[in-house]
Amino acid sequence: MSLLDQLTKDMVAAMKAKDKEKLSVIRMLKAAVTNEKIKLGHDLSDDEANSVLAREFKQRKESLAEFEKAGREDLINQMKHELAIVATYMPKQLSESEIAQIVKETVAQVKAESMKDFGKVMGAIMPKVKGKADGKVVNELVKKMLQK
Template sequence: MSLLEQLTKDMVAAMKAKDKATLSVVRMLKAAVANEKIKLGHDLTPDEANGVLAREFKQRKESLAEFEKAGRQDLIDQVKHELAVVEKYLPKQLTPAEVSQVVKDTIAQVQATSMKDFGKVMGAIMPKVKGKADGKVVNETVKKFLQGK
């Protein structure tokens, strides 16, 4: 079942359950996926669909940080619910230990020796973890390992 089909099915379920909060998030996700499909001019591959979901997740995470800074509890609760809904559709995220292992393996694979090789390491890692790990976490982990060398 494609992501668009899954979102449609979940949208109908949310309508029947009269769950307006979930319904609005599923509608936003469905619109984002449909817009990306139109923009690219073809059905989305699983990687492209995951990219759209990751982008939506990241936007909400950034909003959450801003709302927390502003002390807007009403919006914080809403965004946390939206994050939980979006997370259901994302692939399972890698744990920090798994990210560290991927980073170690990639550093060995590209034979990185210092921070000068940062770009080369990131270029090799990101396709492996796309949609499965936050780029910021990967970035910090790579820096930690390369600075230790």
């Protein structure tokens, strides 16, 4: 079942359950996926759909950080709830140890020796972990590995 089909099915279920918050988030996700489909001019592959979800998740995560800085408790709770809903549609995220293992293998694979090779390593890693890992975590682990 495609992501769009799943979102439509869940949207109907949220309507029946009168869950306005979940319905609102699902509608936003469905709109984002549909807009991407129109922009690209074809049905989205799983990777493309996951990229849209990752972008939506990242936006909400950044908003949450801003709301926490501003001390907006009302918006913090809402954003956490939205993050939880978006996370249910995302592929399983890799743990930090799994990401570290991929970083270690990729550094050896591209024969990186210093921070000069940072771009080469990141370029090789990101396609492997796309949608499954936060880019910030990958970035930090690569820097840590290359500074040794």
